[in-house]
Amino acid sequence: MSVSEPIIVFENVYKTYNLYKDSREQFIALFHKSKKIKKHQALNNVSIKIYEGESVGIIGNNGAGKSTLLKMITGVAFPTSGNVIVKGRVAALLELTAGFSEEMTGRENIYLKGYLLGLNDSQIKEIESSIIDFAELGDYIDQPVRTYSSGMRLRLGFAININTKPQILVIDEALAVGDATFQNKCKNKIKELISQNVTVIFVSHSKNGVKEICKRAIYLKKGEIIFDGDVDEALKVYSAK
Amino acid sequence: MTSIFKEHKNQFKKILILAKTDLRKTYRGSFIGTGWALIKPSFTLFVYWFAFDIGIRQGREINGHSFFVFILPAFIAWFFMNDATILGAASIRQNSQYVKKMAFPVSTIITFSNLAKLYVHFMLTAIMYIILLLFGYYPNIYNLQFFLYCPFMFLFFLVLTWSTATMSAFSRDFQNLLNSIMTGIFWLTGIVYDTSAINIKWVQVIVYLNPFDFFVKGYRDTFIDNRWFFENPTRLCIILVEFVLLAILGMYNYKRLRKTLPDVL
Numbered sequence: 001m002s003v004s005e006p007i008i009v010f011e012n013v014y015k016t017y018n019l020y021k022d023s024r025e026q027f028i029a030l031f032h033k034s035k036k037i038k039k040h041q042a043l044n045n046v047s048i049k050i051y052e053g054e055s056v057g058i059i060g061n062n063g064a065g066k067s068t069l070l071k072m073i074t075g076v077a078f079p080t081s082g083n084v085i086v087k088g089r090v091a092a093l094l095e096l097t098a099g100f101s102e103e104m105t106g107r108e109n110i111y112l113k114g115y116l117l118g119l120n121d122s123q124i125k126e127i128e129s130s131i132i133d134f135a136e137l138g139d140y141i142d143q144p145v146r147t148y149s150s151g152m153r154l155r156l157g158f159a160i161n162i163n164t165k166p167q168i169l170v171i172d173e174a175l176a177v178g179d180a181t182f183q184n185k186c187k188n189k190i191k192e193l194i195s196q197n198v199t200v201i202f203v204s205h206s207k208n209g210v211k212e213i214c215k216r217a218i219y220l221k222k223g224e225i226i227f228d229g230d231v232d233e234a235l236k237v238y239s240a241k
Numbered sequence: 242m243t244s245i246f247k248e249h250k251n252q253f254k255k256i257l258i259l260a261k262t263d264l265r266k267t268y269r270g271s272f273i274g275t276g277w278a279l280i281k282p283s284f285t286l287f288v289y290w291f292a293f294d295i296g297i298r299q300g301r302e303i304n305g306h307s308f309f310v311f312i313l314p315a316f317i318a319w320f321f322m323n324d325a326t327i328l329g330a331a332s333i334r335q336n337s338q339y340v341k342k343m344a345f346p347v348s349t350i351i352t353f354s355n356l357a358k359l360y361v362h363f364m365l366t367a368i369m370y371i372i373l374l375l376f377g378y379y380p381n382i383y384n385l386q387f388f389l390y391c392p393f394m395f396l397f398f399l400v401l402t403w404s405t406a407t408m409s410a411f412s413r414d415f416q417n418l419l420n421s422i423m424t425g426i427f428w429l430t431g432i433v434y435d436t437s438a439i440n441i442k443w444v445q446v447i448v449y450l451n452p453f454d455f456f457v458k459g460y461r462d463t464f465i466d467n468r469w470f471f472e473n474p475t476r477l478c479i480i481l482v483e484f485v486l487l488a489i490l491g492m493y494n495y496k497r498l499r500k501t502l503p504d505v506l
Binding site: 017018020023024026027029030071074075076077078090092094095098099101102103104111112115116117120121 | 266341344345408501504505
């Protein structure tokens, strides 16, 4: 493990979702805080420290709070109480095609998405060609995205996200991009990034997948951390439940 | 209090690009394209002119103007205010992918969405100016007030949208409520009639409190009535107070609801 400061810190994080009975209750909630609203506790006093260069697997059943955790790391969701500190650029391989504009060409979308991810012109120009190469879109790169197949969109999305030189990479294993050849290419790219000291957060149901990539794993159950440590032991606890 | 301003730091370029994208999205894939931005208001204007001037008023002048000239600047201001209110309120919900799927300065959605409407407004204003020239309303110093009224109108509806867009994103009912109210506001605003001609005290109070009427009147003063914005200091004070109150309310609502938006959208 690294000796440097942690790159991701969760301090006593709680996340509660309000479950509004109907749209009437939601409308009233705009003006008046009712105590009757049902709540769902998605994360319950979660504290984690993740250091630079670590690759950490998040395991747990559906509804364990994995997605909520990821959303907080990517800066989409916010804790109800507690602190989440994330240092460095996060590339999330979760919603690859989010932010694309259908009417713009693939190339224009590289810029659009680049801006959305917080890059500036020169930074995007620098990575433009490697994105186009990686996505294998050929002449389609100057066609509007609405003409793309879903595979092409995902490839472009993946290529953009992975090439933005992230410090933290968030991967949901449920994600499958393109054909087997392209999937291998993605896997290799991810491994390449890991060797370059990029921090990886990997969510998976499959034990082999986690073992392949991670040394450390966090086992979540009903919003609480059951185990945090060596990946083999974590998987043991996970299957023993 | 500062979160909206912080979110806009160094985002200028992104906001401009997204405003452009927003415009393209609105008029995409149709043969006439951006032309619709002109056709729709032209048609609305024609219908009101026909109903009132030909129909109800039968060609009488109003305050020394032909009816068409009287409603033209008012409608140009109204189109922007109406779009900024209704579409601005829908902006966060419409761009929910930015809220739900990436870390994004959500308040800039409101800005780029309203900027896109402002672009259309510039086009319409330019066309209006040409039409007024044809009607014999030649350029004069009062016209320069456009550069005060227009930015102020933009800012006024921007801070209003801080509240309405976040609340509409939180509850669809709020959005529907707003849409219904806007129809009423159209008729309460002096667009097809002159509110200052009504000599009833309580009506005047309502008129003075109605920001829509302020801008409609402002556009008229600027382009056809040749009056300065400071000629009615009471109104000016009221609108400035309203602006400050709305800005504070907007910052409060945004701060209160921002973090819950990814959960409810």
